[in-house]
Amino acid sequence: MNTITTRLENVKKLQAKRWENEDHWDTINDLLIKELDEILLIEPQNTAALINIGAIYSDMGENETALHYLKTALNLGSVDKNLFINLAIVMVYMEKHQEEYHEYLETAEDKIEDPLTFKAYFDPQSH
Secondary structure, eight states: OOHHHHHHHHHHHHHHHTTTOGGGHHHHHHHHHHHHHHHHHHOTTOHHHHHHHHHHHHHTTOHHHHHHHHHHHHHTTOOOHHHHHHHHHHHHHTTOOHHHHHHHHHHHTTOOOOTTOOOOOOOGGGO
16 A cells, blocks of 8 residues: 555544544644645645645635645546545535535545545634
8 A cells, every 4th residue: 555545544543533522622733734735746636635634724715725735636536535525614614605516515425535535624603
């Protein structure tokens, strides 16, 4: 297995631990972003890394940055289910028109989730 795949698997595991260690939320986010930035330096077109860093930025409330990374993955041709779900989540948080994010949700319905990516957190009560 290549090292980038292993690193992305580790990112996904660490990301899941954020919810168990909310006292260390910011520290874990910083570690995740640092690792994903390093992966993107090696493979700038790695769509799994782009989707994951977009999810982290969305979780941090930095939706413009999140959108930049997610749109880059989209423009590179990613068809990952989590990409479309994360785009919809970011659009909701940015208070975009309903039609804009529903299109992404509809597209996500028949897609397959890449095992190396994850979804951004979404709190429907906050909107």
